[in-house]
Amino acid sequence: MICAEQVSYSYSGGGQTVSDLSFRIEKGEFVAILGENGAGKTTTVKLIDGLLRPTSGRMLVNGLDTAKTRVSERAKQVGFLFQNPDRQICKNTVREEIAFGLRAVWGKQEEEKIRARTDELLALFSFRGDEEPFSLSRGQRQQVALASTLAVKPAVLILDEPTTGLDYRECTRIMEFIKTLNETEGTTVVMVCHDMEVVLDYARRALVMAGGRLLADGPVHEIFRDTALMEKASLLPPQIVQIAGRLGGDYAHADDAETLSGLIAAAAERRRA
Amino acid sequence: MNGLFQYVPGNSPLHRMNPVTKILLTLSVCIAAFLTDNLFVLLFLLVFDLMIGVAAGAARKAFSIFKGLFKVSLFLFVLQVLFIRRGNRLFWIVTDEGLLTAAAVVLRLLVVCLPLALILTVTQVSDIANAMVQVLHVPYAYAFTLTTAIRFIPQFMEEMGGIMESQTARGVEFDSKNVFKKLGMLFPLCAPLLISSVRRTGATATAAEVRGFNLRTRESGYKRYGFGLVDLAAVLISAALIVGAVLIP
Numbered sequence: 001m002i003c004a005e006q007v008s009y010s011y012s013g014g015g016q017t018v019s020d021l022s023f024r025i026e027k028g029e030f031v032a033i034l035g036e037n038g039a040g041k042t043t044t045v046k047l048i049d050g051l052l053r054p055t056s057g058r059m060l061v062n063g064l065d066t067a068k069t070r071v072s073e074r075a076k077q078v079g080f081l082f083q084n085p086d087r088q089i090c091k092n093t094v095r096e097e098i099a100f101g102l103r104a105v106w107g108k109q110e111e112e113k114i115r116a117r118t119d120e121l122l123a124l125f126s127f128r129g130d131e132e133p134f135s136l137s138r139g140q141r142q143q144v145a146l147a148s149t150l151a152v153k154p155a156v157l158i159l160d161e162p163t164t165g166l167d168y169r170e171c172t173r174i175m176e177f178i179k180t181l182n183e184t185e186g187t188t189v190v191m192v193c194h195d196m197e198v199v200l201d202y203a204r205r206a207l208v209m210a211g212g213r214l215l216a217d218g219p220v221h222e223i224f225r226d227t228a229l230m231e232k233a234s235l236l237p238p239q240i241v242q243i244a245g246r247l248g249g250d251y252a253h254a255d256d257a258e259t260l261s262g263l264i265a266a267a268a269e270r271r272r273a
Numbered sequence: 274m275n276g277l278f279q280y281v282p283g284n285s286p287l288h289r290m291n292p293v294t295k296i297l298l299t300l301s302v303c304i305a306a307f308l309t310d311n312l313f314v315l316l317f318l319l320v321f322d323l324m325i326g327v328a329a330g331a332a333r334k335a336f337s338i339f340k341g342l343f344k345v346s347l348f349l350f351v352l353q354v355l356f357i358r359r360g361n362r363l364f365w366i367v368t369d370e371g372l373l374t375a376a377a378v379v380l381r382l383l384v385v386c387l388p389l390a391l392i393l394t395v396t397q398v399s400d401i402a403n404a405m406v407q408v409l410h411v412p413y414a415y416a417f418t419l420t421t422a423i424r425f426i427p428q429f430m431e432e433m434g435g436i437m438e439s440q441t442a443r444g445v446e447f448d449s450k451n452v453f454k455k456l457g458m459l460f461p462l463c464a465p466l467l468i469s470s471v472r473r474t475g476a477t478a479t480a481a482e483v484r485g486f487n488l489r490t491r492e493s494g495y496k497r498y499g500f501g502l503v504d505l506a507a508v509l510i511s512a513a514l515i516v517g518a519v520l521i522p
Binding site: 074134 | 432435439440442443444446460461462465468469472
């Protein structure tokens with residue numbers, strides 16, 4: 001689905017560069033990109049989306065080279081949810097906002113189809129079509145942005161710190177929605193996230209970056225358990241992983257646990273087995 | 274563009290000069306440029322601008338601003354030449370008066386824009402505001418408005434870049450060659466920019482209020498802006514520029 005072949009990129013103004021990135025992300029995966037600020041995470045996802053073109057190497061999405069694909073063609077394949085929804089929202093009503101992205105990608109002649117898809121999304125997100133996006137709360141605006149990103153049914157969904165500035169409930173609502181999409185529709189999700197709890201709860205694979213290079217690539221639990229790697233990337237694993245690590249023994253390998261009670265139950269299960 | 278209004282630290286006489294004198298010098302260059310029609314005087318003023326850039330240790334910056342302005346000027350020059358039909362025809366539709374007027378307009382544009390950009394290279398925006406309040410008795414609210422406007426330019430540029438990126442990701446083709454299509458794309462850019470600007474204004478106002486904005490008076494500034502020999506020289510040069518522009522036909 002996504003294939004980076006020795007991709008390097010450097011900003012002309014000097015900024016963070018990424019170098020020699022090589023990875024493959026298959027269809028239906030839920031991948032998190034981790035690293036401290038300035039590690040090159042956002043640059044990497046922008047390279048996947050084709051917003052940035054590699055200075056060397058190739059980035060292929062669905063077999064198409066991002067450097068050679070037209071903007072509208074690429075937007076059909078890849079949806080990008082930015083950290084700040086206010087940079088995206090430009091219409092007076094939620095309905096128009098959702099339809100805007102559809103018109104840009106499908107063309108204005110598909111008005112019937114656009115209306116049907118907009119209705120579908122309004123129902124899915126429980127929005128009133130005539131609501132003004134800018135009068136909504138931050139979390140709701142993020143949902144409007146998500147709805148309009150998903151409208152074109154992209155095969156790949158990129159999330160750049162999607163939960164920043166959201167409260168727990170808003171964050172859960174957005175992430176649960178994305179999880180369902182990933183599980184039922186097989187949408188490939190690539191997420192940049194600083195909240196390790198969210199990463200542990202939703203992502204299945206993690207790419208760890210530092211200084212513009214890929215440090216590690218593997219299942220989330222294994223990545224979090226590797227204390228030397230975490231330290232090298234200046235990351236702190238979720239508390240539950242830290243507790244499991246401290247307790248050691250059966251607890252340290254209770255991989256599926258997301259809560260304390262889950263950890264105890266999993267350890268007990270392991271002991272019985 | 275981002276670095277265009279950025280302060281470059283240094284210790285040249287221009288850096289040490291009183292900000293008010295720098296404003297005076299800048300204005301004098303502008304006034305002289307508007308008072309004269311003589312191409313040689315305008316050329317002299319342009320060289321003077323560039324020399325100021327060199328004296329401030331910002332030669333590269335001065336030339337890069339000049340290069341940027343030059344492209345606009347070239348466009349303006351061609352327009353003027355095509356539209357002015359007075360005077361003697363030299364070839365095709367080009368007349369001597371058209372050429373002279375176009376040259377004067379373009380030179381004037383360069384002469385006026387360069388020092389306005391250069392003054393911000395050698396003076397911190399806060400110093401301009403404080404000196405205006407202290408020396409010229411400008412109410413702080415007005416000085417603050419001016420400095421905030423200048424300070425926000427790079428932020429607006431960054432915001433605009435972010436908005437363009439967001440819209441490109443949704444499939445808006447900014448690289449389209451169709452002019453009408455391009456015009457239609459302005460709206461998705463303007464609405465978010467306007468909303469974010471209004472929000473930012475609110476946030477800035479609150480931040481200023483909580484730090485005692487209303488309590489600020491002329492006496493509040495810690496730094497004093499004195500007049501020295503460099504300032505005297507600058508005042509004399511300013512006067513000479515204006516007098517020269519008036520007297521040289």
